[in-house]
Amino acid sequence: GQNIDQPTEMTATEGAIVQINCTYQTSGFNGLFWYQQHAGEAPTFLSYNVLDGLEEKGRFSSFLSRSKGYSYLLLKELQMKDSASYLCAVISYGQNFVFGPGTRLSVLP
Amino acid sequence: ETGVTQTPRHLVMGMTNKKSLKCEQHLGHNAMYWYKQSAKKPLELMFVYNFKEQTENNSVPSRFSPECPNSSHLFLHLHTLQPEDSALYLCASSQVARGDNEKLFFGSGTQLSVL
Numbered sequence: 387g388q389n390i391d392q393p394t395e396m397t398a399t400e401g402a403i404v405q406i407n408c409t410y411q412t413s414g415f416n417g418l419f420w421y422q423q424h425a426g427e428a429p430t431f432l433s434y435n436v437l438d439g440l441e442e443k444g445r446f447s448s449f450l451s452r453s454k455g456y457s458y459l460l461l462k463e464l465q466m467k468d469s470a471s472y473l474c475a476v477i478s479y480g481q482n483f484v485f486g487p488g489t490r491l492s493v494l495p
Numbered sequence: 496e497t498g499v500t501q502t503p504r505h506l507v508m509g510m511t512n513k514k515s516l517k518c519e520q521h522l523g524h525n526a527m528y529w530y531k532q533s534a535k536k537p538l539e540l541m542f543v544y545n546f547k548e549q550t551e552n553n554s555v556p557s558r559f560s561p562e563c564p565n566s567s568h569l570f571l572h573l574h575t576l577q578p579e580d581s582a583l584y585l586c587a588s589s590q591v592a593r594g595d596n597e598k599l600f601f602g603s604g605t606q607l608s609v610l
Contacts, residue, residue, distance in 0.1 A: 390537070394535070419598060419599075421599075421601075426603070426604075426606070427603055428497050428499070428585070428601040428602055428603045428604065429538075429585070429599075429601045430497065430601070431598050431599075431600070434598060473538070475538075475599075482528075482540055482543060482551060483540070483599060484537075484540075485537045485538040486537055487535070487536065487537045488537070
């Protein structure tokens with residue numbers, strides 16, 4: 387089966403950097419996604435990693451290590467609007483997405 | 496705006512009611528999904544439709560009945576629900592190519608409360 391783990395909650399200060407970790411166990415790995423979900427809104431796509439390494443997109447970066455079953459989402463120059471839940475999801479060949487429990491990030495002034 | 500529209504946004508129903516959730520995608524995708532999101536639990540996949548054919552039913556109770564009349568519309572018919580069915584129900588769509596899934600686009604969800 388598949389198993390995905392993330393911290394439940396994190397708190398950080400405006401302007402700081404925060405790293406949200408995700409560990410997974412799966413067979414036939416075919417990609418890892420990060421989604422952002424504000425309360426009462428749709429999850430929106432942030433990033434996709436299928437090869438090892440760092441993908442940078444503005445203030446957000448995502449890292450993947452397939453051998454370790456590990457990913458992180460790095461948020462720089464935190465803003466109040468970054469307060470949201472961050473969902474890690476893994477997809478395997480011929481399978482549907484499996485989501486982690488999500489990490490609720492609170493950004494404090 | 497994600498290109499996936501869900502109605503209603505909020506729904507309160509009694510255990511004996513019958514209601515339907517509606518989802519429409521404007522992205523030209525060939526797959527649509529229903530997910531259930533309960534507090535402090537991962538998103539749970541309920542149903543998958545590829546090219547209007549149901550390809551997955553994750554042991555969902557029969558009081559939930561999906562319908563996919565075409566590749567742009569998806570319904571979830573609800574009847575005799577239980578209080579534990581209260582949750583956010585999310586619709587999503589994606590483009591499936593060569594058996595592999597591209598990223599999901601989600602609607603804003605229907606917040607369902609069963610009294």
